[in-house]
Amino acid sequence: MPIVPAFNPTTGASGGPASGGGGGVSLYDLPFDTVDLTDGSWTLLDPDSLVDTVSFSGGYNTIVWNVLAVGSADYIWTGANNRAPRWYKKLTIDGSQVISDDMLALGLLLEADNTFTDFNQRVVGGMAVDPTSTVSNTIKCVGSVFTRSGAGNQTYGAFTINSQTTSSAATAAKAVGMVQVGGQYLGSSIYHVLDGSNVRVQSGSRNANSVVTASTDLYLCFGVGTLGNADTVSAGDDQRIRLGYRAIKWSIP
Amino acid sequence: MSRVHIDQSQVRFESVQCQDTDGGQVETLAFIVPVIIPLDQIPAWETAYNPSSSTSPLAADSRVIARAVLDGMKKAAETP
Numbered sequence: 573m574p575i576v577p578a579f580n581p582t583t584g585a586s587g588g589p590a591s592g593g594g595g596g597v598s599l600y601d602l603p604f605d606t607v608d609l610t611d612g613s614w615t616l617l618d619p620d621s622l623v624d625t626v627s628f629s630g631g632y633n634t635i636v637w638n639v640l641a642v643g644s645a646d647y648i649w650t651g652a653n654n655r656a657p658r659w660y661k662k663l664t665i666d667g668s669q670v671i672s673d674d675m676l677a678l679g680l681l682l683e684a685d686n687t688f689t690d691f692n693q694r695v696v697g698g699m700a701v702d703p704t705s706t707v708s709n710t711i712k713c714v715g716s717v718f719t720r721s722g723a724g725n726q727t728y729g730a731f732t733i734n735s736q737t738t739s740s741a742a743t744a745a746k747a748v749g750m751v752q753v754g755g756q757y758l759g760s761s762i763y764h765v766l767d768g769s770n771v772r773v774q775s776g777s778r779n780a781n782s783v784v785t786a787s788t789d790l791y792l793c794f795g796v797g798t799l800g801n802a803d804t805v806s807a808g809d810d811q812r813i814r815l816g817y818r819a820i821k822w823s824i825p
Numbered sequence: 826m827s828r829v830h831i832d833q834s835q836v837r838f839e840s841v842q843c844q845d846t847d848g849g850q851v852e853t854l855a856f857i858v859p860v861i862i863p864l865d866q867i868p869a870w871e872t873a874y875n876p877s878s879s880t881s882p883l884a885a886d887s888r889v890i891a892r893a894v895l896d897g898m899k900k901a902a903e904t905p
Contacts, residue, residue: 650842650850727840735843776839
């Protein structure tokens with residue numbers, strides 16, 4: 573079967589590249605856009621200065637923490653309030669802002685470095701309605717989540733606003749997720765947990781069930797945090813994770 | 826007697842972090858059992874339940890939901 577370009581890479585128009593132009597982007601073996609939190613395109617919101625440094629190498633982001641002496645539900649992403657560090661930017665496709673009315677499919681990749689076990693950690697990645705807020709139901713983040721208790725099994729799953737459904741296994745190595753939102757509504761997040769050979773280990777889904785105001789700009793949002801309310805972090809503790817995404821805005825007849 | 830159903834193929838064993846009906850935080854490894862309450866059964870269930878009464882609903886009504894949920898959980902637990 574021939575591979576059909578989805579849009580003109582120059583103009584963004586559907587139907588593939590103009591005659592005589594360069595190659596289009598194939599939907600077969602579509603790569604994720606790699607998230608480099610240091611590339612200058614991301615804004616960090618860190619209300620309590622928990623991030624010491626962030627660096628990027630080999631496709632992975634490494635986040636080094638300042639001390640968190642007293643754990644709190646504010647840093648675990650599943651509380652009513654959220655003061656955890658998060659990086660965000662406007663969700664655009666080929667320069668066009670995606671808004672709440674648009675039908676959006678957001679593919680996500682999370683792959684944690686298995687050797688980083690300093691603390692009980694969490695990473696959330698996906699879309700958000702207002703990542704500048706510290707109220708979970710205003711942030712309205714929907715995407716994928718990674719958690720790990722010390723050197724325990726890697727756990728991945730679906731994250732919706734301030735709840736999550738996750739699966740873990742000894743062989744879990746990464747997760748590929750997909751979020752569908754649009755029509756002024758936050759829909760669902762699904763996930764596959766894969767092993768090191770990209771064979772499915774676990775899978776699942778979760779619904780967000782949340783209305784969004786019309787014509788609201790959507791954001792990409794990747795955040796870090798702790799696993800449990802009482803979990804603390806020592807200065808210099810770090811976590812390392814590969815993050816990827818690919819956003820598609822559908823044209824609805 | 827009112828009835829409920831379980832979507833058996835959707836019973837699953839997962840870790841969940843969410844908010845309970847009272848707003849409390851739930852964090853547990855659990856069987857998640859979807860309960861289907863047919864629309865035409867809702868008036869009967871609402872009539873049968875008074876949240877402010879510790880003896881509501883009646884044991885016979887409670888047993889309908891309890892048995893359905895426990896059957897769903899048990900079947901899922903016994904499935905290899």
